[in-house]
Amino acid sequence: MRKLSFLLLCLISFSAKSQSLEDSVLNEIISLRKKGVDTIVQFADGCCFSPVVYTIQGLGEVMVAKESYLFYKLHGAGMVTKCIYYSDNKGEINYVATLNPLKIDCDSLLTFASANFEKFRNEKIYPFIYKHKSDGDSSLSWLQYSDASYFYIGIDTKKESERKGLDPFDVEREKLKGEIENLNYTYNSSTSIFKIYMMAQQLIKSIEEKFSYGNK
Amino acid sequence: MTRIVFILVLCFSCLCGQAQFSRDTAYRQIKKLQSEGVDTIIRYGKIVPMYGWIEQSKQLGEIVVQEYTFVFYQTKGETYLMRFMTYSDSAGIMGRTAVSKPMKVDAELMLKWAADNITTIIKQPICSHIIKQKPDGVNTVYDIYYPSHTEGINIGVLVGKEQVGHDFTFEDCQYNYSDNGPENLNYSYNIQTSTYKLYLILQAITQSVQNELKY
Numbered sequence: 451m452r453k454l455s456f457l458l459l460c461l462i463s464f465s466a467k468s469q470s471l472e473d474s475v476l477n478e479i480i481s482l483r484k485k486g487v488d489t490i491v492q493f494a495d496g497c498c499f500s501p502v503v504y505t506i507q508g509l510g511e512v513m514v515a516k517e518s519y520l521f522y523k524l525h526g527a528g529m530v531t532k533c534i535y536y537s538d539n540k541g542e543i544n545y546v547a548t549l550n551p552l553k554i555d556c557d558s559l560l561t562f563a564s565a566n567f568e569k570f571r572n573e574k575i576y577p578f579i580y581k582h583k584s585d586g587d588s589s590l591s592w593l594q595y596s597d598a599s600y601f602y603i604g605i606d607t608k609k610e611s612e613r614k615g616l617d618p619f620d621v622e623r624e625k626l627k628g629e630i631e632n633l634n635y636t637y638n639s640s641t642s643i644f645k646i647y648m649m650a651q652q653l654i655k656s657i658e659e660k661f662s663y664g665n666k
Numbered sequence: 667m668t669r670i671v672f673i674l675v676l677c678f679s680c681l682c683g684q685a686q687f688s689r690d691t692a693y694r695q696i697k698k699l700q701s702e703g704v705d706t707i708i709r710y711g712k713i714v715p716m717y718g719w720i721e722q723s724k725q726l727g728e729i730v731v732q733e734y735t736f737v738f739y740q741t742k743g744e745t746y747l748m749r750f751m752t753y754s755d756s757a758g759i760m761g762r763t764a765v766s767k768p769m770k771v772d773a774e775l776m777l778k779w780a781a782d783n784i785t786t787i788i789k790q791p792i793c794s795h796i797i798k799q800k801p802d803g804v805n806t807v808y809d810i811y812y813p814s815h816t817e818g819i820n821i822g823v824l825v826g827k828e829q830v831g832h833d834f835t836f837e838d839c840q841y842n843y844s845d846n847g848p849e850n851l852n853y854s855y856n857i858q859t860s861t862y863k864l865y866l867i868l869q870a871i872t873q874s875v876q877n878e879l880k881y
Contacts, residue, residue, distance in 0.1 A: 579808040589793045589855035637805040
């Protein structure tokens, strides 16, 4: 009996530790759906190579490797929730937490996202392609950064959902002080993916340090 | 005791046998050749992730080759090549490696040409297969064509302390990926590079000797 309890405890603890950020976000979306939320905009930063240190009330000092924001409207009020994948100050890794939601004015983001859902679905961000000056512009190259951050933007409506990826380098106009010019900049910067990315980033700036965890 | 011996044998086989890749063995051989004073070496490898080529070998039977690396070098006035490969044998055991015995080849001119042109080879990598599209009917965008399973090719030239290595795919050197597919904008550039010319010579020599190699 003791062995069985130990085994069960191990299994429960394993399932908690091994939960991924993606599972947590999905659970949160399902829970919001049950509460009657219509449109959810997700903004996820997979900053695996440059973790960010935050001091979060209820968790203390943590190092966040990946984070995902969910913007939505509940009972007429704009809200944002944040799910994080982090290691604590004891060096324990692979924790996942859903932080307490905050009020935020995200009307324009949600309206834009639901109005442009079809456009968003049919778009993608094209890679940073530039002309090689060294051989007289006769060849085209792809600028790749192995340690770059990568973002995911998602729109969930009542009926459908769509996710898109965005590498910040692909939406830059130029690199090396204008030495190389991104041939895909005009298109990439006109996409709704890029517009939602910019709007979400602007909103996050004001609230990213204000989240807390657990019962208030 | 029997169990311990079994575990030790298993660990030894994992560490020294199965887990080794042919390109690592080729790399060690190149280091050995350099330490013996060999000046010019050319490395030519191919890989298809998760797939391979069926080959018939006199010594090994029917095998599926996952990756291989040819090493060309010159010593005592003669030019040789060796082939290092990772393969699955006819019994389906994966991750096996084999090294061919050095084989004399007539490739002196190629080694000399590569050594004389190393500066150009450094400056001229093969560029990706890039196509032009109009996704919204208005704006022009440039995209990269990369199929999920393609032949990855790598070529390395080592001349004294100078060395250069270029990685590219089979599709980078194709005009289009299907009959009506859009044009590869780098096609004209790629096929006039020194790297591509060297690739064609390497391909011709290795294909002509492949069945004569002894393992």
